[in-house]
Amino acid sequence: MFNKRVKIKELLAQEPQHQEVTVMGWVRTFRNNQFIALNDGSTNNNLQVVAELGRFDEALLRRITSSASLRVTGKIVPSLGKGQKMDLQAETIEILGDSDPDKYPIQLKNRPTLEYLREVAHFRFRTNTFAAVFRVRHALAFAVHKFFNEKGFVYLHTPIITASDAEGAGEMFRVTTLPVDGSAPRNEDNSINFREDFFGRSTNLTVSGQLEGELGATAFGEIYTFGPTFRAENSNTARHLAEFWMIEPEVAFNDLEDNANLAEEFIKYIIRYAMEHNREDLDFLSQRLAEEEKQLPQDKRSEMGLIEKLEFVINNQFERLTYTEAIEILRESNYNKKKKFQFPVTGWGMDLQSEHERYLVEKHFKKPVILMDYPKEIKAFYMRQNDDGKTVAAMDILAPGIGEIVGGSQREERLDKLTERMGEMDIPTEELWWYLDTRRFGTVPHAGFGLGFERMVQFVTGMGNIRDVIPFPRTPKSAEF
Template sequence: MQRTKVKDLLTGAEAGKEVLLKGWVRTKRGNKFVSFIAVNDGSTIHNLQVVADTEKFSEEVLKDVTTGAAIAVTGELVASQGKGQAYEIQASAIEVLGKADPETYPLQKKAHSLEFLREIAHLRFRTNTFGAVFRVRNSLAFAVHRFFNEKGFVYMHTPIVTASDAEGAGEMFRVTTLDLDNPPRTEEGKINFEEDFFGKATNLTVSGQLEGELAAMAFSDIYTFGPTFRAENSNTTRHLAEFWMIEPEMAFYNLKMNADLAEEFIKYIIRYALQNNREDIEFLGQRLVEEDKSKPQNERQEMTLLEKLEFVVNSSFERVTYTEAIDILLNSNHYKKKKFQYEVSWGVDLQSEHERYLVEKHFKKPVIVTDYPKDIKAFYMRVNDDGKTVAAMDILAPGIGEIVGGSQREERLDVLVERMKGVGIHEEDLWWYLDTRRFGGCPHAGFGLGFERMVQFVTGMGNIRDVIPFPRTPQNAEF
């Protein structure tokens, strides 16, 4: 007999038929006449109840049916007599496929802290919270590909190992096969990377953007979706050393077109999750409601998770320049009462507290901030006519701050070369990138969306480590 998943069984389409269910035991309870076994297979947040008559199944048969055990159940799917579920299985046969020692199985029927569950990340998928989070993550990932495919974009796989630093930040993971105890050295005593595997110093990529631009100069519209790496020694709730980025690049786009596409994209993937994971999002929203009860009144969320997501999908994002944003902050009561921890003045990079003030307090909707000072932005961003700002844009979301960063790219060869010199990047290191300006260059633009931050936003999870299966952070590469 072919197995049917819990999600499909709960529709009742198989009612009255003999079915085969396989999954993991969440709970088992009962009396001397009957046992009730809650089974989940990950297809939905809901369990399916299995009713096992003790006249048919002795204690010897059921003793290994414990929390965490994998079982196969054959029986008739019938309308449930109890509350809380529409259908249940009257078991005719139960097979234990994999035992779980009840004395040592770490997931018991009680609340576990998220910190504890990170320590057992290999098992946390089995909880309701993480089951919901990763089903939502799956839907968002599918929606990313669906959105760009519908628009005729080409999916481009850019390299993970690279010799360039797209951000100019220098916080990269080295890739090498050299003997670390006795590396070859030059006459000057420096490590001789010419003897390394690639014949030069290489790192894990921080972005696929530069290579994505090369492809956009042939296909017009491309996107990348892959892992990126930052060797930033940060232990905040917003940073990971390994994370996933979505980076579209579009030829013949200007900054406004770039911002419009990013807004459409964000709304599309959120809408897809709302349509396909509503029960998961409702569960996660209820979790936030319970969490809020322990917070002071002024720190509680004004909207439920569902309300927030539907509000974003149905609202036009506010657009302001960086200069306007600074003026708003300087004129705010928050600033006048010295509630900002970080400085506010023209030329400083906006901190998360500034971004969240603009979104949550002032505009009360997502905000697109454009035209940042050139000195705080990357070399590849197009310099505006004022000579002081660049055609950059960040999209700020409630509860999380920056979720998208992008720009119109600098297509003018002479200006780009000068910008590279200003940040210490040699022309010969990016000769191939400059070639796209020499040979048929054109105005173009693109943006990057940190996938984990988007998953955080849609699930309401407070820590980014809880929306990636196996988080990589300083001093932590477990699993």
């Protein structure tokens, strides 16, 4: 029976006791017509299968090629060779799936580049690097649900198709069943008549579940969303995806300080979980990153290794300061020529760049930073206005090596302030009547934040390109697989 197999990771954790087992997996290498390195994806470590000379038919042995799949039954014994503590002495070998080594697109001995592996993403999981990355991704996803479940949050599935633009940026993918050949129904002014569309109005793929999440928080008290979001931003960079996953908790009766405390606790929890449950994978990725950085000039290398960076986050209390204080620190650093920025610090009201955020974390405070109270002109309409009339109760969490990793705010619960701000930003109140109803009937202070899941996976794994931490990246001009 197939379900009687033993996972290689579990097997390698035991002591060899001449027990009989059945394992299944894919061939990594086959050398000397006798030694098979078998891997089933549960670990990067291979199990050495020994095919005793003369025991197996030559025709069978010729079919044992790279990436062929096998079912092997035999006895686990202490290994006589170096590099492994046990061997599986094969008694039976069954080929489950053949693989032509000349046509298989990944030749591990040549160490294919990450760029090439994106072109064959359907097979890149079989490499050590991507196997480690996606096992860590799984652990982080599990930790997200575990954290919020332990705190009594309700997991809310918010819509993927929506008629609202939560961020007001307009970079959304349209969802329609109307013809695209120019024959779509038109209004008198020649605009498309979306009343004839499937939903009877213009709809898009969501950029955020936050607005709907607020509705849940004002009923359950504490909710979180964790689902796909989409942004039609034509940015072909190592930091952007068109499809990505977001985690967005929302908590009634919380203010900005409560929000910051929750976000800090959450980040530390999921990183700690990955370090406790996937240390083997993280050590592998750390070593890989260190080898890559040896090829870089000294001034381009990171000051911290991967494990050191993760410990830096979970072992330090995050520094809290206002945006205004941060601008003064950055201006002073520029004034004293301590740090020359590519983007000059022009003064209060500017949007901080990644290099500014990293300076605060890595050079000035040497710990993660939570920036609060941003100018309202550079933030979204739903953020609570502070008494000074200039700033809003917003926060960003900045981490080493990557900059902003979390963005959040206390939401504007006052109906008059919210509608006034929507008017200033030309956001039609009639389209968000349902959102405004929560301010009309039992409004409460509430706050929440968003964490881009791929950005977190990228941070924890040390991968340089965000396309390498999502199974099948969606980017401009690319929707393969």
